[in-house]
Structure formats: C-alpha cells, structure tokens
Amino acid sequence: MRINRRDKVAFLDRDGVINEPPGGSGYVAAWEQFHFIDGALDALRALKGKGYRLVVVTNQQGVGKGIVDIAALEAIHRNLCACCARHGAALDGVFFCPHLASDGCDCRKPRPGLIHQAIRHLALDVDFSGSWLIGDSPRDIEAGAAAGLNTLLIAPGADSAPSAPASAVAASLADAVQLL
Ligand SMILES: [Mg+2]
Numbered sequence: 001m002r003i004n005r006r007d008k009v010a011f012l013d014r015d016g017v018i019n020e021p022p023g024g025s026g027y028v029a030a031w032e033q034f035h036f037i038d039g040a041l042d043a044l045r046a047l048k049g050k051g052y053r054l055v056v057v058t059n060q061q062g063v064g065k066g067i068v069d070i071a072a073l074e075a076i077h078r079n080l081c082a083c084c085a086r087h088g089a090a091l092d093g094v095f096f097c098p099h100l101a102s103d104g105c106d107c108r109k110p111r112p113g114l115i116h117q118a119i120r121h122l123a124l125d126v127d128f129s130g131s132w133l134i135g136d137s138p139r140d141i142e143a144g145a146a147a148g149l150n151t152l153l154i155a156p157g158a159d160s161a162p163s164a165p166a167s168a169v170a171a172s173l174a175d176a177v178q179l180l
Pocket residue numbers: 013014015016017135136137
C-alpha cells in the first residue's frame with residue numbers, strides 16, 4: 001500500500017533567481033527582456049528530479065506603477081512556463097503580486113500571502129519541513145519564513161553577506177540545488 005506523500009515544494013522568486021535582474025526601468029515588461037540566468041533551467045530540472053514541485057512567486061509592482069502591462073506579464077509567464085516545460089522542468093504555477101508597496105496588500109512579499117495563494121490555488125499539501133523559498137532579496141526570505149518554509153538566499157556576490165536570517169545561502173540557483 002502506498003503511503004500518501006506530502007508535497008515538497010520549491011517556491012521560487014523570479015527576477016534574480018530564474019532570470020537576470022532587469023535593468024532599465026527595473027521591470028521585465030516584455031518577453032524580449034526576459035533572459036534566463038545561465039544554468040537556471042538545468043537547475044529547475046534538477047529540482048524537479050529531486051521531487052520538488054516548482055512554484056514561482058514574484059512581486060511585480062511594475063504593474064501597479066503602469067510600467068508593465070498585465071497582459072504582457074501574463075504572456076511572459078506563458079513563455080516562461082513553455083520554456084521550462086520544454087526543458088523538463090514544468091512549473092506547477094506562476095503567481096504574482098501586481099500591487100504597489102503602498103497598497104498594503106497581503107500578497108506582496110515580505111508578506112506570505114502569495115505563498116498562501118499558491119498553496120490554495122494548487123491545492124498543495126505542503127511538507128513544510130522539506131519545502132523551500134528561494135529568493136535573492138531579504139523580502140523573499142522574510143515571506144518564506146513567515147509561511148513556515150526553509151529559506152535559501154541567492155547571493156551572487158561572495159561579499160554580499162546575508163543580512164536576512166536565511167536557512168542557507170548559495171551563489172546561484174544551480175548551486176542551491178546541491179543544498180536541497
Ligand atoms: Mg528577486
């Protein structure tokens with residue numbers, strides 16, 4: 001008889017974890033501006049191979065500011081999902097907060113609402129002790145910790161010591177996979 005296994009989930013920030021942090025306006029407003037970080041797709045596939053569900057949770061305040069069109073953002077995420085699926089790293093979902101920091105919503109990290117939203121929407125039965133939030137900002141780490149997840153800070157510069165109390169630190173998503 002098979003024992004029901006709970007879901008090991010990797011909740012992933014997007015910008016600076018999967019794709020190069022955007023320059024210019026600070027927002028990726030079109031697919032042409034979305035550039036995968038070297039090794040990120042392989043890392044996602046490796047995470048999947050280790051049994052993790054893959055869920056992207058991203059703050060996209062550019063929508064609230066009128067810099068990023070919501071239809072364009074959804075197109076970016078459709079393309080992202082297609083690329084990941086083609087690479088054997090199909091994402092379970094992409095969830096974004098479109099609000100302004102000043103809106104005081106529950107879904108903008110460092111609040112954990114977006115993670116809760118993903119859990120509800122995907123009906124995940126999260127194994128919290130075996131699940132992670134992976135992000136490159138203290139905001140991500142705070143949100144993950146508030147949701148009860150292990151946290152991993154991506155800190156590309158060796159000199160950027162983590163100020164947030166993450167459970168682990170790695171230079172890239174590719175390096176992070178070794179720790180999970
Ligand atoms: Mg980021």
